[in-house]
Amino acid sequence: MLGADAAMQLVQTGATIMVGGFGLVGAPLALLEALGRSGASELTVISNNLGEPGQGLGALLRQGRIARAIGSYFTTNPEVISAHEAGTLEVTLLPQGTMTEAIRAGGAGIPAFFTPTGAGTALAQGKETRRFGERLCVLEQALYADVALIKAHVADRLGNLVYEKTARNFNPVMATAAACVIVEVDRIVDVAELDPEAIVTPHVFVDVLVERAA
């Protein structure tokens, strides 16, 4: 267990980070605020979106700390469009299912996989393709990060995690696909207080817990 600011010292300039959340829902907002206060810049961010203008990852974008973004849907934040047009932000767009599968693959030791999604479209340009049965498929590479910043609902002291409703989204897969996994949680409980059948992320994946200030 660390405070948010101490934990964000683990994110270095030039690092590749994964950030959970679907828009702001399930995003580790306290960690992102602390990351804003840290000195880390030139970040590569793997996240579905870049928050909203000035909020979540949108705040870091506004501060010019993000050099590259890999995700599926950036148009809800118009500042992504302007940063991209100004040439200060490099963007890699993936279909959302391909993105989450690539993260899962990174966490599961699968270096690459074929998927039908995107075959024959602009997003498959330059990618290897192969036909399986009747379907044209694209070879997609796994994604892996230096640090994952995720949000869970409750953790036990070992780091077992459960999530809350649709705030679960990308968090469990990102928990598997980074060298260092930092989790913002609403609450930390004693070991054995979580139902072993309902734990979504077993503690083997978790490195640092940060309890949200009450």
Add this chain to the structure above:
Amino acid sequence: MLGADAAMQLVQTGATIMVGGFGLVGAPLALLEALGRSGASELTVISNNLGEPGQGLGALLRQGRIARAIGSYFTTNPEVISAHEAGTLEVTLLPQGTMTEAIRAGGAGIPAFFTPTGAGTALAQGKETRRFGERLCVLEQALYADVALIKAHVADRLGNLVYEKTARNFNPVMATAAACVIVEVDRIVDVAELDPEAIVTPHVFVDVLVERAA
């Protein structure tokens, strides 16, 4: 909801079936008994093991109903070895992690994936390989079945499922990777009695529920 015998009429001669369980733990034993009473033969079975001598899938093997087995560990049932040596059973061996990943891929619409497991060993013979970074990897194809026979602990009337301890094993992935998914459960409860956060297999994957006779 069907009885076990009625449900097993959905398994036709020559079908490819997946059967959950790690040995007999988490295997759908009542469904397998009913399958023994049905006329289906020449089955291709995708399962980690073929039960124990005369038990579970072992009973079907003894009846000569299984033509081909795809799995990871058959040596605990000596009758598999004798059937294989007699030439009556064709066996395809996969590393256990590759087998479960191939089933997950089949359920997730991923036709093939690269994995480092097995590269350079006898189990990679004849398979395409490719180097990713320093690691040699094998291209493995997805597995998909006509029917999956799985075992869950509790279902609600919609077909949402939860499992019990290590009886979970292959059952959730197999629930995703067959045209028809038949589930043996200990108990069926009303809709909304299961915790939406703890449901492991959402009902979209389930076709038929069979309640184990009390």
Add this chain to the structure above:
Amino acid sequence: MSAEIRRRIARRALEELPAAGVVNLGVGIPTVIATLPEACGRIFIHSENGILGVGPRPPEDAVDPTLVDAGKRPITASPGAAYFDSALSFAMIRGGHIDVAVLGALQIDARGRIANWAIPGQPILGVGGAMDLLCGARRVVVTMTHLSSAGEPKIVPELTLPIGSLRPVDVIVSDYGVLDVSGGVLVLRELAPGITLERFTEATAALFKVGVSTNR
């Protein structure tokens, strides 16, 4: 486009959905389907951000910030709903477990293939789950206005906007009528109330076969 037209298209599209089917509803007109009283309890709604069993919108004082649909709007959960992560959600989609995806479209070609993600003249910075749904759902129903806001036909011989998938859609429901995609061609199944075959033809730039030409 008036809310009434959108509702009429949504109501007609609902009839294309199998009872108790698992359906994913895209942003726009498809989402209107979820708000129809006659949809209530008839279908199971999947939202790709991680829920099966989307219920009606909550009253404003009962909004739960952790419970949204893929359009990031507040929702409720129906009895029997389940939550899951995004990997399992897209496994459902890509693996063919969603009975029907109802999607909007910017353009449709003569073979039923659609452009549904890249907005003309803008940098390509958003795709979301559009390609996954188009590629993976067992059946795809398009709901849209027959003409663009500029009054141009959206059903065209060849797409000029970026294609979403090589896979053609199955049914197109517009304010002008219903088309099936069958054997690689468009087949008019039904004209909307008040729309003549002549007017439908004028508003459709691609060739199509006429199946049933009568209004409902």
Add this chain to the structure above:
Amino acid sequence: MSAEIRRRIARRALEELPAAGVVNLGVGIPTVIATLPEACGRIFIHSENGILGVGPRPPEDAVDPTLVDAGKRPITASPGAAYFDSALSFAMIRGGHIDVAVLGALQIDARGRIANWAIPGQPILGVGGAMDLLCGARRVVVTMTHLSSAGEPKIVPELTLPIGSLRPVDVIVSDYGVLDVSGGVLVLRELAPGITLERFTEATAALFKVGVSTNR
């Protein structure tokens, strides 16, 4: 092989495991580690059939038929244990999330690569998770008797039995001593009590470097 020798090897292997590390224990001597009183609470035991947090064996009258390890023997669950499916379990293994796998070996070559799955003279009908663990765990510790039951060296210049992975193991703990695999060669780190360097060399068919040659 006496139970006492197995326990001695297991006890020595336990010292190679990091405190609070996540460890997978293969069938045979590795499993003995879990039964050592000094192991209790020191490590988290992962079993590939779907549990993190394997606890001590239950008394016979408290066996739960749904709770077994990868050897299908009854177990208990420790406080803080979690259950998961086999896909996530092997994602942990292949994805490098298991700190140490402790495995048996039939043979080890001069570069530290092992044969650990196909039994000589039998049809190849079982592999289980052996290759996944060998390939994916962050660190692999082999526990074995130094000689085969026929009295032959198991550490040989070249494998004659089928290889389990191209990846070499990290440490070998036998009843004769402890070897590290370092820079592609075997390095003797420690001789077991009562074993001389001469006797160790006689019992080892492959070449090895001598690091520390004293007994503990």
